[in-house]
Amino acid sequence: MEALKREGVKVVFGIPGGANLPIYDELLNHDIRHILARHEQCAAHMADGYARASGRAGVCFATSGPGATNLVTGIANAYMDSSPVIAVTGQVSRPFIGRDAFQETDAIGITAPITKHNIQPSKASEIPLAVRTAFYVATTGRPGPVLIDIPKDVQTEVEDMEFPEKVRIRGYTPCPPIDPQSVHRAVTIIANSRRPVILAGGGVKYSNASQGLLELSETLMAPVATSFMGKGAFPEDHPLSIGIVGMHGNPVANKLVQEADLLIGVGFRFSDRTTGKADEFCSDAKLIHIDIDEAEIGKNKRVDAAIVGDAGEALSMMLKQIREMGFQASEDWGRRLEEVKGQLQSQEEEGGLKPPAVIKEVRKLLPRNAIVTTEVGQNQMWASLHFKASMPRPFISSGGLGTIGFGFPAAIGAKVAVPDVPVVDIAGDGSFAMTENSLATSVAENIPVIVVILNNRMLGMVAQWQRLFYGRRYSAVKLDKPDFVKLAEAYGAQGLRPQSLEEFREAFKKALKGDVTTVIDVPIDPEEDVMPMIPPGGGLKDMIEVA
Amino acid sequence: MVEHKPGVLFKVSNLFRRRGFNIENITVGPVETGDLARMTITVKGDEATRDQVVKQLRKLIEVVHVEVLNPDNLVQRELALIKVKVESPETRREIMDYTSIFRGRVVDVSPESMIVEITGTPDKMDAFINLMLRYGIIEIARTGVTALTRGKASITTSYPLLLELGE
Numbered sequence: 001m002e003a004l005k006r007e008g009v010k011v012v013f014g015i016p017g018g019a020n021l022p023i024y025d026e027l028l029n030h031d032i033r034h035i036l037a038r039h040e041q042c043a044a045h046m047a048d049g050y051a052r053a054s055g056r057a058g059v060c061f062a063t064s065g066p067g068a069t070n071l072v073t074g075i076a077n078a079y080m081d082s083s084p085v086i087a088v089t090g091q092v093s094r095p096f097i098g099r100d101a102f103q104e105t106d107a108i109g110i111t112a113p114i115t116k117h118n119i120q121p122s123k124a125s126e127i128p129l130a131v132r133t134a135f136y137v138a139t140t141g142r143p144g145p146v147l148i149d150i151p152k153d154v155q156t157e158v159e160d161m162e163f164p165e166k167v168r169i170r171g172y173t174p175c176p177p178i179d180p181q182s183v184h185r186a187v188t189i190i191a192n193s194r195r196p197v198i199l200a201g202g203g204v205k206y207s208n209a210s211q212g213l214l215e216l217s218e219t220l221m222a223p224v225a226t227s228f229m230g231k232g233a234f235p236e237d238h239p240l241s242i243g244i245v246g247m248h249g250n251p252v253a254n255k256l257v258q259e260a261d262l263l264i265g266v267g268f269r270f271s272d273r274t275t276g277k278a279d280e281f282c283s284d285a286k287l288i289h290i291d292i293d294e295a296e297i298g299k300n301k302r303v304d305a306a307i308v309g310d311a312g313e314a315l316s317m318m319l320k321q322i323r324e325m326g327f328q329a330s331e332d333w334g335r336r337l338e339e340v341k342g343q344l345q346s347q348e349e350e351g352g353l354k355p356p357a358v359i360k361e362v363r364k365l366l367p368r369n370a371i372v373t374t375e376v377g378q379n380q381m382w383a384s385l386h387f388k389a390s391m392p393r394p395f396i397s398s399g400g401l402g403t404i405g406f407g408f409p410a411a412i413g414a415k416v417a418v419p420d421v422p423v424v425d426i427a428g429d430g431s432f433a434m435t436e437n438s439l440a441t442s443v444a445e446n447i448p449v450i451v452v453i454l455n456n457r458m459l460g461m462v463a464q465w466q467r468l469f470y471g472r473r474y475s476a477v478k479l480d481k482p483d484f485v486k487l488a489e490a491y492g493a494q495g496l497r498p499q500s501l502e503e504f505r506e507a508f509k510k511a512l513k514g515d516v517t518t519v520i521d522v523p524i525d526p527e528e529d530v531m532p533m534i535p536p537g538g539g540l541k542d543m544i545e546v547a
Numbered sequence: 548m549v550e551h552k553p554g555v556l557f558k559v560s561n562l563f564r565r566r567g568f569n570i571e572n573i574t575v576g577p578v579e580t581g582d583l584a585r586m587t588i589t590v591k592g593d594e595a596t597r598d599q600v601v602k603q604l605r606k607l608i609e610v611v612h613v614e615v616l617n618p619d620n621l622v623q624r625e626l627a628l629i630k631v632k633v634e635s636p637e638t639r640r641e642i643m644d645y646t647s648i649f650r651g652r653v654v655d656v657s658p659e660s661m662i663v664e665i666t667g668t669p670d671k672m673d674a675f676i677n678l679m680l681r682y683g684i685i686e687i688a689r690t691g692v693t694a695l696t697r698g699k700a701s702i703t704t705s706y707p708l709l710l711e712l713g714e
Contacts, residue, residue, distance in 0.1 A: 112558055113565045117608040120554075137608060171550065171611040295602035298595060 003131035013046040017063025019090030022155035038437040042409040044074020049413030057084040065103030076114040078145040080400025084138040085145040093153035107149040116144030124157035141174030142293040178309035193262035196222040202229030203267015205392040212315030221329035225253035229399040232389035246274040248381040251344040270300035280539035359386040375407040375431030377461035381530040383426040405434025430459040439491035442517040456526040488519035551584040572691035612706040632683035
């Protein structure tokens with residue numbers, strides 16, 4: 001506990017159990033807020049939401065065995081999206097390890113491939129260094145989750161503790177100094193480009209490099225697309241913003257990325273959902289890749305120049321050289337941007353309770369700094385397409401792992417981190433049901449958030465794929481229950497069910513005013529598709545706009 | 548070079564499995580500083596695979612340093628213990644002759660078998676094992692390749708941090 005406090009931890013999400021009783025007992029002696037989850041997966045997502053909203057590490061506790069295995073989805077989610085989550089699990093006492101004791105599971109073995117690092121202190125005096133190491137590793141370089149697995153008898157052992165100020169690990173260089181030669185090579189390529197496009201990923205957010213990104217794009221007059229994880233890294237209301245690239249990307253972005261003669265990727269990993277078929281992605285363009293994780297360079301796509309290091313630093317080094325050199329932006333490219341935008345910008349939807357209209361309404365009613373989380377699937381892609389994010393932090397979603405049930409607990413975690421701004425979870429009925437028990441946490445701990453359920457009584461995205469790619473053979477996607485209004489009320493939350501856009505507006509305003517968690521159950525057409533989309537296995541050119 | 552701690556071999560081999568890299572062979576042993584272990588890993592694959600193997604290994608916190616050894620400038624050695632059937636005094640004589648040609652040693656003898664110890668490059672091992680096939684091999688134990696770069700340079704010259712003590 002002392003070690004956690006020294007890291008500035010003020011809040012922990014978790015559930016007690018047999019193997020972490022000593023930790024929970026000690027918790028009573030410290031001024032650290034504990035938020036009781038109803039399932040360990042939710043605790044991990046809450047810590048993740050807290051981390052993404054605050055920019056600090058989020059901490060969750062679980063007991064051994066099922067406590068640890070229930071965390072696994074949450075840890076894997078944080079790993080895929082590079083989120084600094086610290087998980088502290090109890091473990092059976094040392095004499096029982098390896099004997100298949102009650103609630104024993106190999107937490108270190110299970111989480112090795114889904115953590116940036118994991119540690120099992122073998123005596124109490126190792127705990128302070130383990131905690132220091134965990135925070136250092138989780139929050140520096142490319143962030144990621146770290147698990148500390150503490151045997152129960154180590155938790156109670158009395159030993160002299162030394163709390164290290166600094167930790168230096170031989171095998172870990174979080175922020176490698178940028179090689180000026182690599183910047184020079186990149187800038188030379190930029191100088192010869194006529195149609196540059198910048199593609200920004202989540203790394204830009206983690207590095208707080210949005211300002212540098214803005215300056216680079218304005219200097220080059222380069223349109224900026226983002227990956228899904230990069231949403232908000234570049235203000236989506238900026239004239240050079242072209243939206244998200246990828247499977248459910250903005251048509252403008254998908255079009256211009258294909259026309260570019262140079263793609264500058266910053267803090268993104270050429271993921272399959274972004275690039276479609278990797279071989280076809282920008283196959284005629286030069287590629288520059290900036291990433292702090294050198295293993296991302298060349299992993300999914302061969303590039304012409306790479307800069308390994310912090311995105312913000314790399315961008316400012318590039319800008320300096322570009323300014324010295326003097327870059328003449330092509331006017332043709334600027335005109336082409338306007339032209340494509342004119343052709344492809346989405347038309348305003350007609351009224352009714354259409355998902356895009358609902359999400360645009362949410363945007364209108366929320367302040368600029370409000371936080372939106374999403375579940376995964378149709379709700380997520382509608383939110384991604386229609387909720388314009390103008391700041392880096394406010395859009396929080398499970399991009400890599402695609403975990404349905406992430407959004408609601410993540411919203412609770414975010415609200416704890418930033419209590420003064422409204423937090424909204426855009427959900428589907430299927431995904432919300434995965435973690436709806438977090439309603440208990442939200443109400444009991446007085447953490448009011450708003451859940452907007454786009455309710456199509458379906459596992460919507462699966463149904464969409466079955467509709468489009470399996471000849472409308474619906475297999476196991478129909479969901480009828482529960483009644484979410486009654487469910488909310490059962491937990492002591494507010495439940496509302498608007499039948500028109502007008503009613504939705506009123507319901508949402510009511511939710512914003514209230515100081516209790518509100519579930520707005522919005523009935524939508526079960527046949528509604530998210531469009532445009534790129535069929536699985538296709539390239540950007542294969543985009544379909546209407547079903 | 549990895550931290551000489553429990554669980555590190557697991558993390559390295561788990562990484563290979565997860566990323567779909569194939570380990571041809573792996574040898575592990577402590578080094579002169581004591582708190583580090585040296586893993587010599589042979590991997591088959593193209594340049595892109597090699598590049599990813601190195602970069603992914605570097606991401607493991609317990610991995611202190613990764614170096615690709617140039618096969619043209621290496622001393623490579625493997626040790627094998629081979630238990631061969633002996634059916635007559637003539638075969639025993641032949642096997643002993645081959646063993647001395649390969650600069651091996653006979654380390655165990657029974658009326659119906661012998662154990663031969665051979666050290667050398669993997670090619671030499673294979674050649675010897677091929678010769679023994681005709682007599683009937685009962686059992687083989689091979690250590691896998693370990694290697695050092697020729698000349699004065701060491702892995703600690705290229706990465707002096709290795710000489711500092713760990714946590």
